[in-house]
Amino acid sequence: MSGSVLGDLFKISTWGESHGKGLGVVIDGCPAGLELNEEDIQSDLDRRKPGQSPFTTPRKEGDKVEILSGVFKAKTTGTPISLIIYNKNQRSKDYTKLKDVYRPGHSDYSYDLKYGFRDYRGSGRASGRETAARVAAGAVARKVLAELGVKIRAYTASIGPVKIDPENTKIETRLDNFLYMPDQKAAKKAEKYLTELMEDNNSSGGTIECRVENIPEGLGEPVFDKSDALLARAIMSIGAVKGVEIGSGFKAAEMTGHQHNDFYQYDEDQEISKLTNNAGGTLGGITDGSEIVLRAAVKATPSIEKTQSTVNKAGENIELNIHGRHDPVIVPRAVVVVEAMTALTLVDLLLKQMTTRLEYIKKVF
Template sequence: MSGSIYGKHFQISTWGESHGKALGVVVDGCPAGIPLTEADIQKFLDRRKPGQNRYSTPRKEDDAVEILSGVFDGKTTGTPISLVVFNKQQRSSDYSEIASYYRPGHADYTFDEKYGFRDYRGGGRSSGRETIGRVAAGAIAAKILETLGIHITAYSKSIGPITISADRFDLSQRECNALNMPDAQAAEEASAYLDTCKKNGDSCGGVVECIVTGMVPGLGDPVFEKLSANLAKAMFSIGAVKSFELGDGIAASRSLGSDNNDAFSLASDGSVQKTTNHSGGTLGGISDGSDLLFRVGFKPTPSISAQQHTVNKDHEEINISIKGRHDPIIVPRAVVVVESMAALTLVDALFSNMYAKIDDIAGFYHR
């Protein structure tokens, strides 16, 4: 299977299945000398691991990461970093029934059409557990960004019909509720809505919003390697993502140019700045130095216990009720996945940008 490698200069290759022995990632292109421990990576993985509240799958996994290579005496060596997380709580028997039919909303049918064979245990490579490798690598990318003063913060903007209020926005509240919502009232309303969904054997979707502060201008290229395009690809590579918006997003299509254009002005130090940020931090696909702001829409979890209609491998129409351990909503656990994919994209863009100017290359080698 191709398509498990992401990035050009800071490159990751994820591997493993939901019910296989382990999952992991190999990170290539990481500079030497970065302080890195398993605890640094574990902080990220703990934010996405299952079984932490009633809105995530009851599957209990420690998701404990082990560094196999690329680190010596607590610092990266510049060689490939290999990370592994062993699965401990597989219950593959929960999924034996689905081998014979195609679950609505899943990749069962498309996998069969493409490969003629599929790992039906929890979705195999299409499982949400695939994101373990992304998040582990994203923790390393985030450390690189922090050295430059670039910080990424994502949160649940909406869950089902419940959206956070700008008037009640409090980022500290993200850590105080199971839904990662920076609005205590919205989190309470969303919890009640989710409880109703669970009672009905159903699920719901939502939106993750992400803000990147401390951005530098000049990242991205003007045609096929636009920063905006690469961010969109990174987000759409996450399972269950159905939309991506940068800045005003779809609302820009309904606005006037006089309203949508971001005016320029001079800051107190004489540098150029924008007075608004409708563009979301890029112009012509290149970062302009203002905050990156984007939103990612997730569909409802397709595994639901409510009865659904489908077709089996014998081309018979049947009704099913999916069993097993599933999240009633993907959004809260996807917050750190969005942050991780953004970090990987930005580090790759930073490294690519280092040879954009001959003066920078000459300055590096003749310093």
């Protein structure tokens, strides 16, 4: 139980290091009868792939996914789906000089404390590259959800001090710039901000917002498996994320009950609707059919060329400049990872909801 397994019913088991032979994931519990091919998965992986903009590492990673099992005649069979992405273009040599140095903001030191030693090549298992397996699994989860009309869309909501303006935001335009911001003006400003940071060999944090439309009602379980709790865990498990909020989030702390409560009313069709969505789509941890809205705070890329103070294993305080091919900002590439984690969480809750009512059982059997 080294922490690489997620989900109870749609259970994924990921593996792989950034400079090993490859990485992959086994999905145990995908329902039978889903149409699935490699292109379905590849399109999500391509959004995570580096080398596509001035604001990601120029490192080229092919990231071609291969389905090894669990699909027969283009449909899932209900048995484990094994996905593999072979590593290409690794330069392990770059890292041997870092093997005795603890890079600030990386997990070099904490891994050594945990295991006594570590695979130091490109952060090994702690590399952001590990998220490729999440995205691959997430693409399958998303396909299951799409069968019910669920739509999951994340985007960059801020880069450093530059935030999207709700007035200028059109979610459909989020892929129209390198930073995946749905506000083109903000994107321009953010690009300028990043360019300056890069000249200073520095990097930037940012935030990601994710919206889920058309989610079935009733997802999430009372107490510990609330939909927002499991989403928070899933999103916070992405390496660089330092905070997660749902709906009103941290603003809720400054609001009164009367301000925060979403009032109900019957709409014209005599359907129940809410006047606001401070809850962010979940009440008591259970979805009510309104849009799920969540946000994640992402820290800046820790690998920077700018001089930092640190230590080596020889007992010395040293100055460190990390050369190499690093993203000046993680946020845009993490957007699809947030979508994947959201999809993986929701599909598991969807399957659980199948088992919560006797009347559902009688419908099926």
